[in-house]
Amino acid sequence: MNKLIVSTSPHIHHKEDTASIMRQVILALIPAGIAGVWIFGLRALSIILAGVVSAVIFEWLIQKARGVKITVLDASAILTGLLLSYSLPSTVPLWLPVVGSFVAIVIVKQAFGGLGRNIFNPALAGRAFLLAAWPSYMTVFAKPFDAITSATPLGLLKEGKAAELAQLHLSYSDLFFGLRGGCIGEVCILALLAGAIYLLARGIISYHAPLAFILTLGLFSWVFGQARFFSGDFIFAVLSGGLILGAFFMATDYVTTPLTTKGHFIFGLGCGLIAFVIRKWGGYPEGVSYSILIMNAVVPLIDRYILPKRFGIK
Numbered sequence: 001m002n003k004l005i006v007s008t009s010p011h012i013h014h015k016e017d018t019a020s021i022m023r024q025v026i027l028a029l030i031p032a033g034i035a036g037v038w039i040f041g042l043r044a045l046s047i048i049l050a051g052v053v054s055a056v057i058f059e060w061l062i063q064k065a066r067g068v069k070i071t072v073l074d075a076s077a078i079l080t081g082l083l084l085s086y087s088l089p090s091t092v093p094l095w096l097p098v099v100g101s102f103v104a105i106v107i108v109k110q111a112f113g114g115l116g117r118n119i120f121n122p123a124l125a126g127r128a129f130l131l132a133a134w135p136s137y138m139t140v141f142a143k144p145f146d147a148i149t150s151a152t153p154l155g156l157l158k159e160g161k162a163a164e165l166a167q168l169h170l171s172y173s174d175l176f177f178g179l180r181g182g183c184i185g186e187v188c189i190l191a192l193l194a195g196a197i198y199l200l201a202r203g204i205i206s207y208h209a210p211l212a213f214i215l216t217l218g219l220f221s222w223v224f225g226q227a228r229f230f231s232g233d234f235i236f237a238v239l240s241g242g243l244i245l246g247a248f249f250m251a252t253d254y255v256t257t258p259l260t261t262k263g264h265f266i267f268g269l270g271c272g273l274i275a276f277v278i279r280k281w282g283g284y285p286e287g288v289s290y291s292i293l294i295m296n297a298v299v300p301l302i303d304r305y306i307l308p309k310r311f312g313i314k
Contacts, residue, residue, distance in 0.1 A: 016204075018074050018076065018115070019073065019074040019075055021204055021254075022074060022075035022076050022078070022079050023075050024198075024199065024202060024204055025079055025199065025204065025249065026075060026078060026079055026082060027195075027198070028194075028195030028196070028198045028199050028204075028249075029079075029082055029083075029086070029185070029195055029249065030195075031188075031191035031192075031194050031195055032086065032185045032186075032188055032191040032192050032195060032245070033048055033082070033086065033184070033185060034191070035178055035187070035188035035190075035191040036048075036086070036090070036178075036184035036185050036187065036188065037184075039144045039145065039178050039179070039187060039188065040090035040142050040144070040184060041090070041142075041145075043090050043091075043142075044090040044184045046094060047085050047088055047090060047092060047094065047097050047184060048082065048085040048086070048097075048184065050085070050094045050095075050097045050098055051081040051082065051084050051085030051088070051097035051098070051100065051101055052078055052081035052082055052085065053081070054081065054097065054098040054101040054102070055077045055078065055080050055081030055084070055101040055104065055105050056072050056077045056078060056081065058077075058101055058102055058105040058106055059071075059072050059076075059077035059105050059109075059110070060072050062105065062106050062110045063110070063114075066110070068114070071114070071115065074115070076115050077105060079123075080101070080104050080105060080109070080122045080123050080126075081097075081101050081104075081123075082185075083123035083124075083185075083249060083250065084097060084100050084101060084104055084122075084123040084126045084127060085097050085184060085185070086183065086184050086185020086186065086245060087123065087124070087127045087183050087184075087185065087186065087242065087245070087289065088100070088127070088130070088138070088183055088184060089137075089138065089139075089140060089141045089142065089182075089183055089184070090141075090142050090183075090184050091137070091140050091141065091142050092137045092138065093137065096130060096134065096137055099129075099130065100126035100127060100129065100130045101126065102126075103125065103126045103129045103130075104122035104123055104125060104126030105122065107125075108120055108122040108125040108126065109122040115255065116255055117255075118255060118256065119256065119296060119297065120256060120293055120296045120297070121250055121253050121256045121292060121293065121296060123250070124246075124250055124289045124292055124293050125293060127289055128289055128290065128293060131284075131289075139155070141155075141181035141182060141183075142181065143181060144178065144179045144180065144181070144187075151181060152180065152181040152182050152240070152241070152285065152286075153170060153175075153180055153181070153236070153240040153241075154240050154241050154279065154285040154286055155181075155285045172235055172236075172239065175189065175235075175236070175239035175240055176189045176190055176239060177189075177190055178190075178191075180240070182241070182242070183242060183245075185245055186241070186242040186244070186245040189239055189244050192244045192245055192248065192249075193244065193248075195248070195249075196210070196244070196248035196249075199248070199252075205248065205252040206252070206261065206264060208261055208264040208265045208268065209247070209251045209252055209257060209264040209265065209267050209268035209271070210247040210248045210251060210252065210268065211268065212264075212265045212266075212267075212268025212269045212271075212272060213243070213246070213247040213251055213268040213269075213271045213272045213275075214238055214243060214244075214247050214268075214272070215272070216268065216269050216271075216272025216273055216276070217237060217238070217243060217271075217272040217273075217275050217276050217279075218234040218235075218237050218238045218272075219234070219272075220272070220273065220276040220280075221233075221234065221236075221237035221276060221279070221280075222234040222237070224276075224280065225237070225280075237279075241279075241285075241286045241288060242286055242288045242289070243275070243288055245288075246271075246288035246289065246291075246292055247268070247271075247288075250292050251267065251268060251271055251292050251295075256296040256299060257296075257299060258299055258302045258303050258306065259303050259307065260303075260306050260307060260308065262306050263299075263302045263303060263306045266302055266306065267295050267298075267299070267302060270291070270294075270295045270298060271288075271291040271292055271295050272291070273291075274287060274290070274291035274294055274295065275287040275288050275290075275291035278290060278291065
């Protein structure tokens with residue numbers, strides 16, 4: 001008796017599902033959120049809650065309106081709201097993360113058909129919209145443990161205020177532990193790396209895109225910068241902006257990144273190069289968000305030319 005069963009793919013199933021993966025990424029992001037609230041105060045917590053709750057509500061409403069299955073329990077909307085909130089300053093009004101969540105969920109995600117069909121990273125697209133629409137809110141940052149507003153280290157460098165940056169006497173440890181101006185979830189590198197190590201250990205993400213992203217941006221910053229003014233400092237370039245948050249938690253998104261290991265590496269290289277160009281010659285001090293969004297648009301081309309050949313095909 002022939003017991004061979006022929007069926008359509010996939011033939012190998014993994015115990016991890018979408019909800020499980022989303023929950024693990026959220027868990028990995030919790031340390032960065034706790035650090036952000038500790039550094040910037042309860043105002044940061046209210047922004048995080050506004051972003052997450054509004055993202056879940058918008059997901060439920062749009063799926064209800066479309067007459068499709070309600071999937072808010074897969075935690076993808078929570079993750080989108082969390083990443084969006086982490087990429088905002090703690091000084092923004094509470095309605096801003098709500099608007100950002102609307103753009104991220106309704107326009108960028110659900111308008112394309114929902115999770116798995118969106119072209120761009122929803123959280124980053126929502127942040128890009130907010131930065132274009134309300135730059136006055138998005139470019140004002142609070143000092144750590146203080147209500148006084150201040151520019152970020154990259155912002156001071158971009159404005160040609162290297163002398164003022166030097167007067168801050170920022171050490172690598174200050175940058176590593178988040179004692180600088182910046183967005184809520186990007187400043188504490190220690191907390192972000194703890195979450196990234198967890199995801200790498202669990203096999204949720206791979207190191208190829210983050211490593212290529214970080215090394216490319218750091219290397220170009222070192223080669224083309226001036227060390228005495230920080231811009232030629234590899235470590236400063238890596239620790240002073242949103243690179244770690246973007247590299248490990250946004251450039252590793254399953255939907256909007258390439259399918260292969262080689263594709264991930266190319267994606268990271270492109271992100272690092274574009275982010276450096278924006279930092280060096282662009283109008284914004286930080287280019288991580290836009291670099292990932294631009295490379296999201298290139299993913300179909302990467303997949304087209306990097307996909308492995310089928311067995312038996314020369």
